[in-house]
Amino acid sequence: MRTVVSRTIPLARACLLLSLALLLLPGAKAAEQRQQLQLASVHAAAGYLDTNERLYEKRADIAVPIASLTKVMTAIVVLDSGEPLDEWLEIVEREHTVSKNAYSRMRIGSQLTRGELLRLALMSSENLATHVLAHHHPGGREAFIDAMNAKAAELGMHNTRFADSSGLSLQNTSTASDLLKMVRAAHDYGEIRLFSTTPYQSAQFRGPRYALGYGNTNSLVSNPGWNVLLSKTGYLKEAGRCLVMVTEVEGRPVAMVFLNSRGTRTPLGDAGRLRRWLVTGEGGSVAQSAMEYERQQAARLEVGG
Numbered sequence: 001m002r003t004v005v006s007r008t009i010p011l012a013r014a015c016l017l018l019s020l021a022l023l024l025l026p027g028a029k030a031a032e033q034r035q036q037l038q039l040a041s042v043h044a045a046a047g048y049l050d051t052n053e054r055l056y057e058k059r060a061d062i063a064v065p066i067a068s069l070t071k072v073m074t075a076i077v078v079l080d081s082g083e084p085l086d087e088w089l090e091i092v093e094r095e096h097t098v099s100k101n102a103y104s105r106m107r108i109g110s111q112l113t114r115g116e117l118l119r120l121a122l123m124s125s126e127n128l129a130t131h132v133l134a135h136h137h138p139g140g141r142e143a144f145i146d147a148m149n150a151k152a153a154e155l156g157m158h159n160t161r162f163a164d165s166s167g168l169s170l171q172n173t174s175t176a177s178d179l180l181k182m183v184r185a186a187h188d189y190g191e192i193r194l195f196s197t198t199p200y201q202s203a204q205f206r207g208p209r210y211a212l213g214y215g216n217t218n219s220l221v222s223n224p225g226w227n228v229l230l231s232k233t234g235y236l237k238e239a240g241r242c243l244v245m246v247t248e249v250e251g252r253p254v255a256m257v258f259l260n261s262r263g264t265r266t267p268l269g270d271a272g273r274l275r276r277w278l279v280t281g282e283g284g285s286v287a288q289s290a291m292e293y294e295r296q297q298a299a300r301l302e303v304g305g
Helices: 002-024 024-038 068-083 114-124 128-134 141-152 176-186 190-196 266-280 286-303
Strands: 043-048 056-059 086-089 111-113 200-205 212-214 228-234 240-249 252-261
Touching: 002 252, 024 043, 024 128, 043 176, 043 266, 056 176, 056 266, 068 114, 068 141, 068 176, 068 190, 068 228, 068 240, 086 128, 111 200, 114 128, 114 190, 114 200, 128 141, 176 240, 176 252, 190 228, 228 286, 252 266, 252 286
Parallel strands: none
Antiparallel strands: 043 056, 043 252, 086 111, 200 212, 228 240, 240 252
């Protein structure tokens, strides 16, 4: 009987030690952390840029409207075209009527350089600027949209479709996973990194000569506690509040995608929660109203609404 007992005790201890060791493995630790992270965004994805390691996913493969996140692809197409950024372009009327977010302070008939139009589109989400960029693209607006979709296919964004250069169209749809690929590609363009993180810009127009001040739609670019390397916000009623961003976390660049949340600052809060989770394993709490919105939107997806 003693022999049986003496063998059973070491075996139990061995099992306990094995269980503790498994919990300390990186994969097990990550899985445990993922259970603790709570985000207000309905869809999300994040990953390291230096290794392509995926860090987090939440309903990341469902295609939804992406609003002004579209402008990141607009910037890629403009830069890939090789057209000079210092060329002066005429501000023209939209070719198609839009019913929302159509207001612009830019004067029809005046001029601004292609580079400055691109900066305003990225940092301040100036919608008319994206139309002007597409209008002056070789082949015009239709060729520009074709180039956007061709670039998406090249990047492996197989669940993404573009119908306009601004994101005002609800036909501009993508997934958090696809947008992570877009952000990875965009980060390779120095102009996109610079223009999208410009805190404030005074645009100098000509014909007639006037100046307009623009601020960045992402307040984190001016926050000394953040090192934001790339940024783009987006909003439509149907898309909710959206954000794509690259920021440094413990010295490593992390790409983040947040789609469809409630409240202007909610995606920024999710960025903070994700950063905290990566550093400490604890994401923090989410406001009740934001989580209620997330639950309602998730329920609509389940019933196909």
